[in-house]
Amino acid sequence: MSRLIVVSNRVPVPEKSGDAPAGGLAVALQAALEEHGGIWMGWSGKSSGTREPEALDLKDRGKITYALTDLTDKDVEEYYFGFANRVLWPICHYRLDLAEYGRKEMAGYFRVNRFFAHRLAPMLQPDDVIWIHDYHLIPLAAELRQMGVKNRIGFFLHIPWPPADVLFAMPVHEEIMRGLSHYDLIGFQTDHDLENFAGGLRREGIGNEIKPGRYSAHGRIFKGGTYGIGIETAAFANFARKSASHVMVRKAAASIEGRDLIIGVDRLDYSKGITQRIDAFERFIEGNPGQQGKVTYLQVTPKSRSEVPEYEAMQRTVAEQAGRVNGALGTVDWVPIRYINRSISRPILAGLYRMAKVGLVTPLRDGMNLVAKEYVAAQDPENPGVLVLSRFAGAARELDSALLVNPYDIEGTANAIARALSMPLPERQERWGKMMDYLNEHDVVRWCDDFLKDLVA
Ligand code: ADQ
Secondary structure, eight states: OOOEEEEEEEOOOOSSTTOOOSSHHHHHHHHHHHHHOEEEEEEEEEEOTTSOOOSOEEEEETTEEEEEEEEOHHHIIIIIIIIIIIIIHHHHTTOGGGOOOOHHHHHHHHHHHHHHHHHHGGGOOTTOEEEEESGGGTTHHHHHHHTTOOSEEEEEOOSOOOOHHHHTTSTTHHHHHHHHTTSSEEEESSHHHHHHHHHHHHHTTSEEEEETTEEEETTEEEEEEEOOOOOOHHHHHHHHHHHTTOHHHHHHHHHHTTOEEEEEEOOSOGGGOHHHHHHHHHHHHHHOGGGTTTEEEEEEOOOOOTTSHHHHHHHHHHHHHHHHHHHHHOBTTBOSEEEEOSOOOHHHHHHHHHHOSEEEEOOSSBSOOHHHHHHHHTSOTTSOOEEEEETTBGGGGTOTTSEEEOTTOHHHHHHHHHHHHTOOHHHHHHHHHHHHHHHHHSOHHHHHHHHHHHHHO
16 A cells, blocks of 8 residues: 555644554554554644644654644634534534534534645645544545545544434535545444445435445445444553552552442543433442442543533533432442542553443443443453443444443443342353454454555455
8 A cells, every 4th residue: 555644633643753652543543654654634732823824733753744733713613612523523423402503613614624635735645545534524535626636535433423314404414425425435433323324325315325335426436334443452451451550550449448349431521421320320329228338430531622511511510410429328438439530541541440340331322432442351351340331332333242221221221230240250251251352353453454455445
């Protein structure tokens, strides 16, 4: 394959070449970029105020050039907080009720995509392969085509794709769908998302599947497929094994004092089902009074997108809820819920996952959910914990040996927590073994290879 060009909203630039990035996605993409040589372009995360951003900031790290651009305040407001996070994010997570449409924001979204295209195009060589990531940049291929770019362009959507009726509630759904048809390959996390996409094409009468995995719409033919993202399974498992001796993990273990640990780890986001999960935990304790004082539920939740009003409101709601449950159920020597609003380093996170008898991953809707996979990879094969997983996470389509729950069913989730805590060792090992085999086979490097292979085929 020729050079690889990756474009995503944010870019994990290493301090110096060879530095290992923190997340699995960055690891896999950096490895692919190292192999082929190339560019990773995106927003610097900084604002240029009211001034037009200056030329791209280029940082060379070995065979990879990181190309960063600032955005104006107006761009950040309209493209990022406005359209991407207040329209596309809720719509793609089936939350019509939370979508806030505004002409200005929509215009800003398309304007920033055009701006990205204008900055990227001059750096392209004719046989470069371009891979664009996520909902922030759907129209980017169309803008590049407009400028005469004929290269292979692939797109991967990290979040769910909604059914036609949800999508069509979005005023610019036509432009968004047309934008997608300019890619050569569109990748989704699950078959479900791909079916929703194909259903949308049919319902609108703009296209259809002409043969398996090949679609025709807006006068173009392109491929669509399912590529569920993985984690660095082996590395994460290794991490977790070593982490048990980490001083912070040992302190955490001591503070649990022989109680069973239940863990939840999510960005503070309404899609993650955190309030329903706390309700389910409360119901579990109320229904199992013998468990009082015997379990600790640790919810690790860094704040995210605090500038978006729905997220700011949620910060208050969850904090109040955790406080209320602790007030109602706690005793002088037992705090039922430990609620933490900060990021935790990966070694400590891995150690905490391993320590937890139950991993609670109950999003109302999630593209994949990597926490579910990390929790499984971190377990001790001799004594693995139990994953309680929402059937509405993409991961549920792969990890079907988890205890699958409907997160809206509070009683059902409470029962699953009880079942997880009392599950006999042989059943835990069998369920865990199946999931771990899957994760070993389908790690993030394979995800990256599969997508790129199909893009260039
Ligand atoms: P996210 O919505 O961010 O990702 P997820 O897949 O769970 O959700 O990934 C979160 C990552 O952040 C995990 O690697 C997790 O370890 C880390 N993380 C979360 N809380 C943390 C904390 N307190 N401290 C440290 N690390 C923390 C989007 C989509 C998902 C999709 C991914 C990848 O919404 O559905 O799985 O992209 O495609």
